[in-house]
Each structure stands twice: as structure tokens, then as C-alpha cells.
Amino acid sequence: MRAILFDCDGTIADSFGLICEVMRRAFLAHGLAEPGDAATRAIIGLSLEEAMARLHPAGAADEHTALAERYRAAFRAARQDVAFRETLFEGMEDLVRRLAARDDVAVGLVTGKSRRGVAAIVESHGLDGIFLAVRTADDCPSKPHPAMVLECCSQLGCDASQALVIGDAVFDVAMARSAGAEAIGVSWGASTPAELLALGARAVAGDVGELERLIGDWLAAGSIASERRSAAG
Numbered sequence: 001m002r003a004i005l006f007d008c009d010g011t012i013a014d015s016f017g018l019i020c021e022v023m024r025r026a027f028l029a030h031g032l033a034e035p036g037d038a039a040t041r042a043i044i045g046l047s048l049e050e051a052m053a054r055l056h057p058a059g060a061a062d063e064h065t066a067l068a069e070r071y072r073a074a075f076r077a078a079r080q081d082v083a084f085r086e087t088l089f090e091g092m093e094d095l096v097r098r099l100a101a102r103d104d105v106a107v108g109l110v111t112g113k114s115r116r117g118v119a120a121i122v123e124s125h126g127l128d129g130i131f132l133a134v135r136t137a138d139d140c141p142s143k144p145h146p147a148m149v150l151e152c153c154s155q156l157g158c159d160a161s162q163a164l165v166i167g168d169a170v171f172d173v174a175m176a177r178s179a180g181a182e183a184i185g186v187s188w189g190a191s192t193p194a195e196l197l198a199l200g201a202r203a204v205a206g207d208v209g210e211l212e213r214l215i216g217d218w219l220a221a222g223s224i225a226s227e228r229r230s231a232a233g
Helices: 016-029 037-043 048-055 061-079 092-100 115-125 147-156 170-179 193-198 208-232
Strands: 002-006 105-110 133-135 163-167 182-186 203-205
Touching: 002 147, 016 037, 016 061, 037 048, 048 061, 092 105, 092 208, 105 147, 133 147, 147 163, 147 170, 163 170, 163 208, 170 182, 170 193, 182 193, 182 208, 193 203, 203 208
Parallel strands: 002 105, 002 163, 105 133, 163 182, 182 203
Antiparallel strands: none
16 A cells, blocks of 8 residues: 555645735734735644744744644634635646545645644545545644654654655655655645756646646656565566
């Protein structure tokens, strides 16, 4: 069994508009100047406390915690507004469903979202049963720490060397490589293809069709390697 572990925001879910608006509201509610969208996009994928530390480096740890709580409250309020419903990038739902239907692949989720945020995405898009292992900011240290990948692999019964992380941010690639897994980047998220490749991404997909082909290449390469090991044995 091999594992394919997806990031959520910026990879599966088109959450950028929602995240930037909620971050703006959280900073204003705390009496701080709002961060620009570019700065907010650059921290997507990190846990909230780590994100706040980067966006407000002059603040102390307790202020970062307070900002994170304001963000959570603002996010819950914004989710009630249909204008801010998180949508999925076109083609990604079909792709994860096709992968989940395979007998040789286990699909997981490694995300800086909270458990509550993941539950909302899964419920609103009918993705129950798709992700067999899920690790969030509530469960593990922030990316790029390898814990999310390692814990998902342990749950799924495979070694990290048999795992592939799909993500849009440099944090996803760095997490995968530090865990001993491979990574494929997507070009429609937070980081540029050059940034993802520089961190060690195997490749970067320009669209969902290319992503599916790249995943197929990774699976085929693993099968060839297994056959060669069996022949050598």
C-alpha cells in the first residue's frame, strides 16, 4: 500500500479569498493594521500561532495566541456567509475520488486547518470516507515539521518512503522531504513552481490533468522498483 497525502488550502480547496478576508478582520479586531493579501498567502499552510508570529513579529507569544483565537472566531462567523463558502478547485474532487477508489493507494490529508475546518470541508462537499488518515494543526506541530506525514503513514501502515505529498506551498514540500517522502507541487497555490522545485519537489503540475499524470508516473515508478527488488531477491 502506498499513501498519497494531500494538503487542503490552496491545493484541494480554493480558500485564498476567505483566508485573506478573515485574517484582515482578525487583525483589525485586535487593533492592528491589516496584513496585505500577499503576506497572508505566504503563511497559508502553517498553524495559526506560527502564522501570526510571522505576520506580527513584533508581538509576544500571548498576542499571537490571542490573534489566532480572533481568527478562529472570525472564520466561524464568515463561514455562515454563503459568499465565503470554500469551494474546491475544478477537477480536484474527481481526482481524489478516483485515487480513493484504487486498491493500491490510501489517500490522506495533511493540513494546517483545524479539525473543525476539515470537518466543514468534508461535510459540505460530501467527502466522507475519502481521507483514511487526517492530520491537522490540532494534532501535530506546524509544517514543515514531518509529524503529519509520519503519523499518517504509521496509521496507514506504510513507510514514509512510500508516500507522496501533494501541496501548493514550500512548507508542504519541506515537510515531505524531512519525513523521507516525495512531493509534487501544484502551481495554482501559494508558492511558485521555482520555489517548490528548489525545495525538492519531484515536479510541479500546471493543472489537475497534469497532476493526475504525475501521480500515475510516481505510482508506476514504485511498481517498477518493487518488481526489480523482487527479481533481485
